Amino acid sequence: MSSLLAIDNPLREGLHSELVAEPCVVVIFGATGDLTHRKLLPALYDLAADQRLPTGSSLVGFARRPWTDESFRNGAVEAIGKYARQTLRPEFAAGFAQGIRYVEASFDDPSGYQKLKEVCEELDRERGSRGNRLYYLATAPTAYATIIQQLGAAGLVDGSARGDGNPAGGWTRIVIEKPFGHDLGSALALNEMVGTVFDEDQVYRIDHYLGKETVQNILAFRFGNGIFESLWNREQIDHVQITVAESLGVEGRGPYYEESGALRDMVANHML
Numbered sequence: 001m002s003s004l005l006a007i008d009n010p011l012r013e014g015l016h017s018e019l020v021a022e023p024c025v026v027v028i029f030g031a032t033g034d035l036t037h038r039k040l041l042p043a044l045y046d047l048a049a050d051q052r053l054p055t056g057s058s059l060v061g062f063a064r065r066p067w068t069d070e071s072f073r074n075g076a077v078e079a080i081g082k083y084a085r086q087t088l089r090p091e092f093a094a095g096f097a098q099g100i101r102y103v104e105a106s107f108d109d110p111s112g113y114q115k116l117k118e119v120c121e122e123l124d125r126e127r128g129s130r131g132n133r134l135y136y137l138a139t140a141p142t143a144y145a146t147i148i149q150q151l152g153a154a155g156l157v158d159g160s161a162r163g164d165g166n167p168a169g170g171w172t173r174i175v176i177e178k179p180f181g182h183d184l185g186s187a188l189a190l191n192e193m194v195g196t197v198f199d200e201d202q203v204y205r206i207d208h209y210l211g212k213e214t215v216q217n218i219l220a221f222r223f224g225n226g227i228f229e230s231l232w233n234r235e236q237i238d239h240v241q242i243t244v245a246e247s248l249g250v251e252g253r254g255p256y257y258e259e260s261g262a263l264r265d266m267v268a269n270h271m272l
Helices: 034-049 069-083 090-097 110-127 141-153 184-195 213-223 254-260 262-271
Strands: 025-029 058-063 100-104 133-137 172-177 203-206
Touching (some): 025 034, 034 069, 034 090, 058 069, 058 110, 069 090, 069 100, 100 110, 141 184, 141 254
Parallel strands (some): 025 133, 058 100, 133 172
């Protein structure tokens, strides 16, 4: 009887399987704000609809407004229907909303972080998120230091920066929104403080606009096309005009702009 010899498929050489991320609990500080409803919640829903958000992942909103789990879920579904790229599918949105919780507390209240810890551990048991945490600071910049210090004090970081490990065996990441400090000195001071709680490989400093693929592709578009590479330089360009034609006003973001300033919020990233 003849036997068959199985050999590797040569056409798969150089191909890589897509990694599947582990489920986690995403905690958004400033969950009732404009950034959360216009950008973060729709983005998470789009990931879930594209089957790129791991099954069992959950979302916890942390903010000062006296909301409940139900009111936060309803607000999330409304924001998704208005701003998400994917069409809102009621049956899918209902399943997505099952993993949403809300913690009402001020950023400097230690009891709020203990409540957050309880909610996250409950979600670990119910949804299998294995102690994995992703913290997103969608707040005014002055709240960054307070939140980070409170996370460390409450035992909500896996502790590798202090060498004490994570008994749950999960990983921890933190995403810090721009602006990161208001000058070099304040940025260095914030970096030093972050390093007392988190390891550097746990920290992501992000600008939600500069992170867009369309913006990042500008350089690749220029240097990857000979016709543009030779034209887009100081010898050929007389001047550049930038128009920010937005219909959106300040709305409820007055306190944020009073603190960070519209110039720092817009010019250093969105416009340039």
